[in-house]
Amino acid sequence: MQSPATPPRDNPLFVNALAKGMEVLRAFTGAGRYLSLTEIATRSGLDKSTAQRMSHTMHQLGYLEKCADTRRYALGRQLLDFSFQYVRTNPLVEVATPHLIELRRECEERVDLSLFDRTTLVYVIRLQSKREKFYTTLVGRRMPVFCSAGGRAMLAKLPEEEALQIVLASTRTPLTPHSITDVDAIMAKIAAARKDGYAMAVQESIVGELTLGAAVLDEDGRPAGAVHIAASLHEWEPEKFAARMLPGLLKTVHVLNQRVQ
Template sequence: MSKAKGPPAQAATPDPRLYIQAVERAMRVLEVFGHDPQPLSLAEIAAAVGIDKSGAQRLCHTLRHLGYLEADPGGQGLRPGLRLMDRSFDFLRMHPLVERATPALMELRRATQERVDLSLPDDLSIVYAVRLQSKRETFFATLVGRRLPAFCSSGGRAMMAALPDAVVEDILARSDRRPLTPRTITALPALRAKIAEARTDGYALACEEGLLGEIVLAAAVRDRQGRPVAAIHIAASLSEWEEADFRRRMAPLAMEAARALSG
């Protein structure tokens, strides 16, 4: 069993004396587009958030005024506004690990000539914070902020390998283990085996589990207490790499970069 401590516990429910439900509803309006990435009407937003159309109209009017929503130029409804990009910029420039990791990731990108990513853990998911592209990419694979389930991503498994068994079991039990591709591993015994493999090897590998034709290898970055705080990914095309060759070439580079950023 890994000796690293689990992530800090969070309150199961917010303190009702401090919790502002109007703010929650506004955030839920913005989050709707993460589940349905297309322009949405007021009626569609109201249904997705679980509020009446009048309430949705007031929230959307306010968010449009502030620049967090905008009208779709094609007249199909509302979509996220440009002001949201400012908040992403704020997060990235103020995150100490993102700033410290960027030069190392750029060097790793030069050494591998393949896509290099940095992901951050968020409970059951990983979120890509840095993405340095290679010569061929699909659109979504280039975007900062993309979220993937931890259970089926190399970065998620690499970070879970640095957690105690009880924490890993909790993550797997709460995960929605629907497959992203026909090759996504979803069975619990097989997932436990992949995480155990990552503990032994020092890195995790996922082959076509998030995107067909893609192989991704990841190593965890740890803090001073040994807790996983990020993962470094190297991704490539199976049309150019055999799995064994990819492991042999990329695993030492990913692990060395992760060690350099740990602590």
């Protein structure tokens, strides 16, 4: 998954040692649970001595755990406190939660809230349905905006040139054989979402899944996040799914957007 943009390091306020510690934590992105010190150094781009000092410090602070038998490191439970505090204090999450619970009750399919993070979105509410793959239900999962319904719906709320620059900055690696990666085709999907007020993605992030998404705006009228409804292609035809789910989706997004007016 594409990581957040790297900040300039020539700023006198930038603390390189802290950045190196964060690189150690980010080394676990997309990896298995445990990493050796050599693997941490390789994945973080740090030399082994620096990786060892940073990993030891993170372990002492509780942000890394260590297997007593193999001496390999894993992310520590202490990190969950940051996720909890972020979600607990995010005003959109607080406002959206009861409305998404009601939407989930009405549609009986998975309902999500994601936050916009330029080339990616991050899920912060995931209300699962009767059947799910394990990783699709986890809060904190990142998805590229170019091939997700919610992502395209959010890009549609930006000026066309800005949306294009975000698409161009994306790696556009296909997640499934059905992912649309051609820039012109993606921009056409975004234009359709701008016209319709919502977007649909069929099997572009998970084979067999279709998703509707609509954007939630901030006080400046820019995309803050998106509400998603996802279901199985084995149970729904795209047209019937949209006809059944769109009224509830658009109603929920309309209510959430009223909060900034």
